[in-house]
Amino acid sequence: MRFTIFGSAAIAVLIALAGCATSAPTPAPTPTISLEQDWLLYSGSDSLGDLNQGDERAIRMTIADNKVTGQICNSWGGDVAIDGSSMTFGPLYSTEMYCETPDGIMDRESRFLTDLALVTTFELVDGKLHLSGGGVDLEFGGSY
Numbered sequence: 001m002r003f004t005i006f007g008s009a010a011i012a013v014l015i016a017l018a019g020c021a022t023s024a025p026t027p028a029p030t031p032t033i034s035l036e037q038d039w040l041l042y043s044g045s046d047s048l049g050d051l052n053q054g055d056e057r058a059i060r061m062t063i064a065d066n067k068v069t070g071q072i073c074n075s076w077g078g079d080v081a082i083d084g085s086s087m088t089f090g091p092l093y094s095t096e097m098y099c100e101t102p103d104g105i106m107d108r109e110s111r112f113l114t115d116l117a118l119v120t121t122f123e124l125v126d127g128k129l130h131l132s133g134g135g136v137d138l139e140f141g142g143s144y
Contacts, residue, residue, distance in 0.1 A: 035082060035122070036064045039129055039140035046115050047135045051108065059112055061140070068092075068116075072109040073099035087122040087131065 041059035044051030051059075061070035068089060069077035078092035092113055099105050118134030131138040 035124075035129065037142050038062045039142060041112075042128070042139045042141050044112070044115070044138040045136075046111060046118075048111060051111060051115070051138070059108075072112065073097060073105050074109060076109075076113060082122070085121050085123060087119055089116040089119055092116060 039061050041052065041061075044059070059070070059072055061068055063080055066080060066082075067077060068080040069075070074095040074097050076092060076094040078090055081088045094109075094113060115136040115138065116131075118136045119131045119138070120133030121131070123130045123132075127142055129140040129142070131140070
C-alpha cells in the first residue's frame with residue numbers, strides 16, 4: 001500500500017509539473033520577398049563576359065502573374081515558370097526597333113534575352129535575385 005500511495009503521489013506531481021511547463025516561443029515569421037516585382041540588373045555575365053558595360057541604359061524586368069516583361073531598346077516579354085528554386089523563361093518575344101545609342105545596345109539586348117532562355121535556377125539572397133544556368137549569372141536588385 002505504501003508503494004501505491006508513493007507512486008500515486010509521484011504521478012500527481014509529474015502531472016502538475018507538466019501543466020506548468022512552458023512551450024517554446026513561436027518564432028517570428030521570416031519575411032519573404034516576392035519575385036513578383038520590378039527588378040534592375042546589378043551585374044551579369046555569360047560566355048561572352050560582362051553584360052554590364054557601362055551603358056547608360058539599365059536592364060530592367062518585371063515579374064508578375066507568371067509573365068516577365070521589360071525594355072532595353074525594344075519592349076520584350078514572355079512566360080516565366082517558377083517551381084521551387086527552378087526558374088525558366090520562354091518563349092520570349094521582342095519588338096523590332098533599332099536603337100543606335102548607346103553603342104552596342106542592340107547586341108547587349110540580344111545577349112540578355114538569350115541569357116534569360118538559359119536560366120534554370122534562382123536564389124533570393126539579402127533582397128537580391130540571382131539567376132543562373134547555362135553559363136549565365138545575373139544579379140538583380142528589387143524595385144527600381
